[in-house]
Amino acid sequence: MASTIFITGVTGYIGGEVAVVFAEKHPEYNLVFLVRNSDQAKTVKARFPSSETVIGDLDSHDILFEQGKRADVVLQTASADHIAVGESIIVGMAQGKKGHYIHVSGSGILHDVTNGFGNPSSKIYHDTSDLAAITSFDSSHVHADIDASVTAAGLKHGIPTAIVSPVTIYGVGRGPIKTRSLQIPFLTEAIIKRGKAFTVLEGNNIWDNVHITDLAEAYNVLTEEALKLNGGKSSWGKAGYYFVESAEHRWKDVVTELARIAHQKGAIKSAEVEKLSVEDASAVHPWAPLLWGGNCRSRGDRIRALGWAPSARKIEEYLPEMVDFEIKSLGTQSSATIF
Known part of the structure; x- marks a missing residue:
């Protein structure tokens, strides 16, 4: 019998790419997607004809409960910060097949200033040796309280749970609706709108990165393991925490390259990079200190132990296509714009 995989967030950047990878690698899966309305359902069905769509949202308890009962694996990729969705699905899973639940988080939990x-930090968190520290962060760490609630709900109801925590995700996605990431697109947009590139102070702070398809492949590997007897070699519950990263970057280096590309394409008048104070950077974008001012350094030892390995080109090689995407979206092709 085909395995039923219930995915929230298929209309988003991560969930859309995961759906593409699953459809390519596992056409035998019965893919069930949560969508908000009939228009989204039509778009998703056109892309994945053999899939099933259910209309609802992350607060649709009864729908989530029923889909949880049906599923062999649930991938909650729609939100890292929504408490109710996980509880609804996990309670349903406990009354159904008792499958595996995979929740999206983010390495912003490690944000270190x-x-x-x-300024750079030398601290690197491994999802193996530093597991106790990672899973005991208090609510001042982004996503930490939701991660803890997911794990607790799984333990309470006897459902194996895993947290997947990606880093800076790069590349244009292939999903049916949203194909845009967050950190680099927001940064590129801010640079183009401002007319000049910038860093938060010196910009020597370090983040990890991973290509969107490599991230989706990590979900694929973990799902394959979940469908094996006793979850295969994968870790779940208190030990089920997975960073997914392939390399590191200094934000200053990324900004310098974005400025060069945007200037070359005529989107800004100069490739100069300006150092901004935290206050001035926040005026450009309210999330600037969080997105581009601190450090998030992790190592995904667990997913690599399952055989996952990144295969995409380095982040620098994808920046031109990401700048093109933002230029097209903003309508600033071949014309420097200062706001």
């Missing part, structure tokens, strides 16, 4: 904004 111990040495000040714009």
Whole structure:
């Protein structure tokens, strides 16, 4: 019998790419997607004809409960910060097949400005040796309280859960609706609108990165393991925490390259990079200190132990296509714009 995989967030960047990878690699899966309305359902069905869509949202308890009962694996990729969705699905799973639940988080949980904004940190968190520290962060760490609630709900109801925590995700996605990431697109948009590139102070702070398809492949590997007897070699529950990263970057280096590309394409008048204070950077974008000012350094030892390995080109090689995407979206092709 075909395995039923219930995915929230198929209309989003991560969930859409996961759906593409699953459809390519596992056409035998019975893919069930949560969508908000009939228009989204039509778009998703056109892309994945053999799939099933159910209309609802992350607060549709009864729908989520029923889909949880049906599923062999649930991938909750729609939100890292919604409490009710996980509880609804996990309670349903406990009354059904008792499958595996995979929740999206984010390495923003590691956001480190111990040495000040714009400065590097030497601390690297491994999802193996640093597991106790990672899973005991208090609510001042982004996503930490939701991660803990997912794990607790799984333990309470006897459902194996896993947290997948990606880093800076790059590349244009292939999903049916949203194909845009967050950090680099927001940064590129801010640079183009401002007319000049910038860093938060020195910009020497470090983040990990991963290509969107490599991230989706990690979900594929974990799902394959979940469908094996006793979850295969994968870890679940308190040990089920997975960072997914392939390399590191300094934000100053990324900004310098974005400025060069945007200037070359005529989207800004100069390739100069300006150092902004935290306050001035926040005026450009309210999330600037969080997105581009601190450090998030992790190592995905667990997913690599399952055989996952990144295969995409480095982040620098994808920046031109990401700049093109933002230029097209903003309508600034071949014309420097200063707002």
